[in-house]
Amino acid sequence: MAYLGRAALLLAFGLVAYALVAGSYAAWKRRRRLAHSAQNALLAAFPVTLVAAVLLLVALGRRDMTFVYVWQHTSHELPLGYALSAFWGGQEGSLLLWLLVLTGYAGLAVWLNRRSRELIAWTVPVFGLVACFFAFMLCFVSSPFNVQPAGSDGQGMVPSLQNPYMLAHPPLLYLGYVGLTVPFAFAMGALLSGRTDERWIVATRRWTLAAWTFLGVGQLIGAHWAYVEIGWGGYYAWDPVENAALMPWLAATAFLHSVMIQEKRGMLKVWNMVLVALAFNLSLFGTFLTRSGVIDSIHSFAKSSIGGWFLAFLSLMIVLSVALIRWRLPLLRTKTRLESLVSREATFLYNNLLLVALALTILWGVLYPILSDAVRGETRSVSKPYYDFFLHTFGLPLLLLMGLGPLVAWRKASLRSLGKTFVAPFAAAVATGGVLLTLGFGSSWPGLLAYTFSAFVGASIVLEFVRGRAAAGGVFRLIARNRRRYGGYVVHAAIVLLAIGIAGSSAYQTQRERVLTPGQSIEAAGYTLRYSGLTDVKGPNYTGFRALLAVSGHGERFNLSPGENNYPIEGQSNEASIYHDPHSLGDVFTTAQLIPKSNGKIDVKVFVKPLINLIWVAGFVFVAGALIAMWPDAVEQRRLAARYAAGAAPAGI
Amino acid sequence: MGWALALAAMLAVIAVVFVARPFLRDPSPASDRLDELAPEARERLALAEERDRALAALKELEFDHRTGKVSDEDYRAQVGPLRRRAAEVLRALERGEGARHERVPDPGERVP
Numbered sequence: 001m002a003y004l005g006r007a008a009l010l011l012a013f014g015l016v017a018y019a020l021v022a023g024s025y026a027a028w029k030r031r032r033r034l035a036h037s038a039q040n041a042l043l044a045a046f047p048v049t050l051v052a053a054v055l056l057l058v059a060l061g062r063r064d065m066t067f068v069y070v071w072q073h074t075s076h077e078l079p080l081g082y083a084l085s086a087f088w089g090g091q092e093g094s095l096l097l098w099l100l101v102l103t104g105y106a107g108l109a110v111w112l113n114r115r116s117r118e119l120i121a122w123t124v125p126v127f128g129l130v131a132c133f134f135a136f137m138l139c140f141v142s143s144p145f146n147v148q149p150a151g152s153d154g155q156g157m158v159p160s161l162q163n164p165y166m167l168a169h170p171p172l173l174y175l176g177y178v179g180l181t182v183p184f185a186f187a188m189g190a191l192l193s194g195r196t197d198e199r200w201i202v203a204t205r206r207w208t209l210a211a212w213t214f215l216g217v218g219q220l221i222g223a224h225w226a227y228v229e230i231g232w233g234g235y236y237a238w239d240p241v242e243n244a245a246l247m248p249w250l251a252a253t254a255f256l257h258s259v260m261i262q263e264k265r266g267m268l269k270v271w272n273m274v275l276v277a278l279a280f281n282l283s284l285f286g287t288f289l290t291r292s293g294v295i296d297s298i299h300s301f302a303k304s305s306i307g308g309w310f311l312a313f314l315s316l317m318i319v320l321s322v323a324l325i326r327w328r329l330p331l332l333r334t335k336t337r338l339e340s341l342v343s344r345e346a347t348f349l350y351n352n353l354l355l356v357a358l359a360l361t362i363l364w365g366v367l368y369p370i371l372s373d374a375v376r377g378e379t380r381s382v383s384k385p386y387y388d389f390f391l392h393t394f395g396l397p398l399l400l401l402m403g404l405g406p407l408v409a410w411r412k413a414s415l416r417s418l419g420k421t422f423v424a425p426f427a428a429a430v431a432t433g434g435v436l437l438t439l440g441f442g443s444s445w446p447g448l449l450a451y452t453f454s455a456f457v458g459a460s461i462v463l464e465f466v467r468g469r470a471a472a473g474g475v476f477r478l479i480a481r482n483r484r485r486y487g488g489y490v491v492h493a494a495i496v497l498l499a500i501g502i503a504g505s506s507a508y509q510t511q512r513e514r515v516l517t518p519g520q521s522i523e524a525a526g527y528t529l530r531y532s533g534l535t536d537v538k539g540p541n542y543t544g545f546r547a548l549l550a551v552s553g554h555g556e557r558f559n560l561s562p563g564e565n566n567y568p569i570e571g572q573s574n575e576a577s578i579y580h581d582p583h584s585l586g587d588v589f590t591t592a593q594l595i596p597k598s599n600g601k602i603d604v605k606v607f608v609k610p611l612i613n614l615i616w617v618a619g620f621v622f623v624a625g626a627l628i629a630m631w632p633d634a635v636e637q638r639r640l641a642a643r644y645a646a647g648a649a650p651a652g653i
Numbered sequence: 654m655g656w657a658l659a660l661a662a663m664l665a666v667i668a669v670v671f672v673a674r675p676f677l678r679d680p681s682p683a684s685d686r687l688d689e690l691a692p693e694a695r696e697r698l699a700l701a702e703e704r705d706r707a708l709a710a711l712k713e714l715e716f717d718h719r720t721g722k723v724s725d726e727d728y729r730a731q732v733g734p735l736r737r738r739a740a741e742v743l744r745a746l747e748r749g750e751g752a753r754h755e756r757v758p759d760p761g762e763r764v765p
Contacts, residue, residue, distance in 0.1 A: 003661070008661070011661070015668060018672065032685050033676055035687050044672060118688060118690060266706060407722065409727070413727070417722065464720075471720045644698070
């Protein structure tokens with residue numbers, strides 16, 4: 001089986017290498033059949049990679065310890081679901097997942113756009129180049145099909161990864177990371193072919209949106225995993241690997257906004273190319289950070305020697321992107337200029353600057369420890385206050401812009417119109433801010449501002465729907481006539497919920513810690529938690545204890561049971577116990593650590609986190625908005641088809 | 654090992670045949686030249702994009718005016734130039750159509 005897996009990977013490498021070399025030659029020399037053949041090689045790479053992936057999954061499912069990879073990441077006691085999730089739990093499997101998703105995406109995107117021959121001819125080798133790197137790594141540097149004599153049980157899986165959220169979080173992130181290759185490949189294909197019209201944007205619009213959605217949902221699920229599993233009471237720690245997923249998402253968010261200016265006004269062609277290249281290279285950088293072990297992180301599960309290869313490839317892609325954009329600058333420059341600094345396109349531009357500034361400051365925070373180590377020989381870390389400062393500096397104005405943008409007209413808006421449209425959201429914001437200030441929420445200015453701005457954005461979204469409904473004659477007709485715009489507003493509503501949830505759970509949380517003996521209690525934010533004793537638990541591959549806490553407060557009574565699990569192979573893990581209050585949308589979050597040789601004494605931590613559940617609700621609203629924006633619009637499809645049919649008479653006819 | 658070798662060989666043969674298919678299906682084509690847009694077709698495409706932008710801008714302006722986002726005064730100031738621009742582009746496209754009236758129609762590009 002390992003032999004067949006290695007053969008499949010070698011064949012996949014041959015196919016994508018052919019797509020790169022033959023595809024480049026065919027596009028350069030204008031050879032039709034060779035270009036078609038290179039395209040077929042790219043299409044064939046997916047089923048061949050799928051064979052390798054299925055073989056690895058079978059080996060994981062059977063706990064075949066003759067596979068080094070299976071031995072390193074599973075054990076016979078590990079439940080089947082987690083054993084299969086080891087596919088993305090280690091370095092080699094993750095690389096295989098990258099290649100599998102990439103060849104799948106590339107094949108589908110190329111096939112769907114196969115009639116746009118000129119653009120596709122150059123897009124195929126770009127896909128081939130990226131796929132070639134991953135296939136090379138799998139064949140010659142980091143193979144999941146290395147074998148050993150069968151012997152002892154495997155090393156098992158890190159306990160924190162034995163969580164249902166880990167079945168979804170990494171694959172979703174990879175679907176997002178890899179998905180950003182599609183707009184990148186088409187953008188570079190457009191530059192290489194000289195087709196800098198909007199064809200590449202039309203071809204990749206939904207792909208970008210889908211990748212961005214996967215990345216967003218993947219991060220949210222990861223945040224939920226960290227919250228319920230890691231046991232520190234938080235959901236985002238500005239960990240380098242968490243940041244690695246946030247940065248391409250921010251760049252892609254900027255692109256999704258600025259591309260609308262290119263479509264509506266024909267402006268920002270260079271900027272859009274830069275953003276697409278930035279998002280893709282940041283996604284590569286994210287994979288590099290996760291897999292290279294260059295930075296200590298709770299996510300750096302595998303320290304390895306692939307960092308150098310990744311760095312070399314990343315450098316190559318950055319140089320190639322910059323060189324191509326520079327080469328095609330004359331084709332990308334447009335005559336259209338911004339008519340007014342008070343217009344929809346201007347607010348999009350401000351939003352872009354803030355998003356990119358936030359992404360770059362986070363990048364600097366991630367890079368600084370590496371650079372300080374390389375240059376000075378001492379590792380200096382960048383901590384939470386740095387990130388919080390920039391989140392407040394750039395994030396709060398971004399939140400405000402989300403409310404301002406939709407209210408401003410395209411091209412030019414007069415102060416009189418603005419005054420009329422702003423009055424209701426402004427009144428809602430001032431009223432919210434005033435009431436909250438009176439209620440004592442001024443203890444955190446960023447929190448108070450986040451709530452006030454959220455009220456402004458929320459009111460502006462409601463106003464847009466109310467006015468639009470009256471003009472269009474119904475909400476469904478309104479959404480149907482402009483799905484991207486109204487889907488975007490639903491996504492904005494999700495960001496508002498996210499902002500309220502983050503502000504509530506971080507700026508206004510209560511934290512208490514105390515060592516308790518049975519019969520003692522601890523109080524936090526109006527809740528009393530009484531400790532009655534310990535109980536043992538036993539799972540499929542672990543044993544552990546739970547501390548029994550009877551909780552009362554705010555008119556409610558419930559039980560919590562935090563504790564620890566002990567895995568015989570993998571070690572120990574904290575198990576938080578959380579009560580979700582359906583009325584306040586907040587949580588009572590508890591952890592307990594046993595004090596050794598103390599006859600049942602435990603160290604209890606309690607966090608009361610107001611409104612935190614809005615963060616998870618935001619995830620569902622976010623997906624709903626993204627689906628509305630992605631949903632195909634038959635009228636627009638016909639219009640675009642007519643545009644390219646009329647404008648695409650090939651040369652020589 | 655034996656069955657794995659056979660399966661690997663079969664996989665390789667299928668892949669190679671699929672990759673070679675364009676040459677097997679069409680061993681001696683009349684033209685092996687890859688299509689590319691002629692300069693006038695590129696110009697026409699740019700005009701079509703400009704036309705769509707101008708028409709979308711007009712539609713957007715009308716909608717924003719109806720929802721009260723654009724005042725009557727702003728509407729009157731903007732609608733004229735936008736209509737003129739749309740008319741100019743449509744005229745330019747018609748001139749282009751006239752010049753290529755005897756050309757064979759293209760099957761067109763499919764938009765996914």
